Amino acid sequence: MLSYLLRMAVKSLKRNPILSALIVCGIGLGIAVSTTFITTYHLMSSNPIPHKSDSLYYVEMDNWDPARGWNDDKPGAVPNQITYRDMIEIMKSNIPTHQGGSFKGSLYVYPPAQVARPFKVVARMCFSDFFALFDPPFQYGSIWPRSADKGPEQVIVLDYETNQKLFGGQDSVGKTVRVEDRDFVVAGVLKPWQPQPKYYDPHNGAFEKAEQIYLPFEFLRPWELHSAGNTSGWKNFGENFKEYLASEAVWIQMWVQLDSQKQKEAYRDFLNAYVNGQKKLGRMLRPTNNKLLPVMEWLKEEQVVPEEATSLMLISLLFLVVCALNLIGILLGKFLARAPEIGVRRALGASKRAIFLQHIFECEVVGILGGALGVLLSLLGLRAINTLFEINFRFHLDVKMVAAAAGLALVAGLIAGLYPAWRICSIQPAVYLKEQ
């Protein structure tokens, strides 16, 4: 029966090819616009580390001004980074499977003169556990040992591009790279890695490039390195670097991996105890409000997906509905013009249900054709967005989005076809039999 319905639908579309093309284009346009904006939303809001996003937690604590909260517009909000002193203290816990604070720094690399001129890089100052937390893939070598964090030892991990630039893409493990005034031994080289969004530190743009080099955190002291990202404070940062490190300035992103509920509860107790201890020392005088945010909640709190993307997606869906509603009139006219044929079919034994199904099927065929056209157009739309907006993010259609486009096309076909199909199946056949 399906093949018969398909044949009838194709014959019907061929009967008036220009009108059929207009209907397909109507649906196609709606699908193209909605698929383009749903794809941008989908990719921006996608889970960057699905295999462990429920066990990675971003740590927040409220060290802010007792007289005035972190965000007047959001009661209960706490600073979205932590202080150096708090990071050092809470990293003494042995509860998390992995843990570590990190921050973004700006440094200079001095390659041999014959290789390249000195250049500025964005570095991630982090602990060995950073790699265990976020699983960046290694092309050569591996993470530096935990012991190297303490020295700190002069070890470095390069990203793929920096290794290309410095060593022509060769295995550079064991070779040295001069950063600022020190030589660092390459412990590992990453494969191309660009978490999207850059969830471990979205503060300066959730879709900015990942760092070019990774260095042990404690090199901040000899270099007196300040964060190249956001730093916020409610007190004076101090006269010198030592005071800066001991200040209430927040500039470190702290992550922990807690693999079980028990571990999570224990770590929460640990944080509460730590904050209570600080209160006794005259710090953290606001109500205790420690947060352990899983990856997706953290991204939601940081509003990684711009409100505009959400609005555009909703508007594009409305546009699709409007396209479908506009087609109701055209389909109604097309179907009613066929009333005499339907009268004959009814006389020959077709039930109302059979006639309804025949026409809904035709609308769904139109929907699928429109969907296919829409997917092609949305590829152009995404290419245009990639060209127009200079962000470090490539919007592309994936299988899920193609499936979503197909689903939307079927829904659009149904919206457009329900009323016309109902009207044509409800005609009084006797009236049209005599008219033919």
Add this chain to the structure above:
Amino acid sequence: MLEMKKLSKIYRTDTIETHALSEFDLEVKRGEFLAIMGPSGCGKTTFLNVTGLLDTFESGTYLLDGKDVSNLNDAEMSRIRNDKIGFIFQSFNLIPDLNVFDNVDVPLRYGRRSAQERKKAIEQVLETVGLRSRIKHYPSQLSGGQQQRVAIARALVNSPRLILADEPTGNLDSQMAGEIMDLLGQINQQGTTVIMVTHDPDLSARAARTVHLRDGRIVGLQPETRAPLHEQVNAPSNSEATC
């Protein structure tokens, strides 16, 4: 085959009521060839539509094959139309973008036959109406007579017990009309009940019985019904119910 008692059909508008059928009584026996005559607007087509379950009626009873059809739902009526009734129309009513095979296939598509059974039935019925060779032709490629033959094949393909023909020769010349009437006669001789609406007394003369309608009623007394054609040895002259 069918029995109508005090059947009434009224068309209503905001200002007027038209009694298309009024206190209508009729009994048609299995295998009968009945002609319905009457002036325009007398209710002939309404009678065919009600008989063919394409239209409802206000009051009275209608038994088709002994079954009261007044309370059937759409699916049940469609099933009966598909199984038991074949329609032949004045303007053939073939679907223009379907070829002969597909046009005859339409009623079979609403039944439950396999593709093989359908193909066999279509070829057989087209053989009967002499159009086997035109199986791939479209209606526009056929003459009026051939189109009506296809329509008859379509009406017969499900082996219905009742054929309802609404002026089946109205759009044909006299030679073609004669051929179509011969075909209807053959169908009736094989035991199928035929009810035919016509304006033409010569055509009604081919029926075993003629009923005259006026203002939605049968007028005059119905004479004794002749034996169905297939039971007649020598066809006698036609008898009529007169106005």
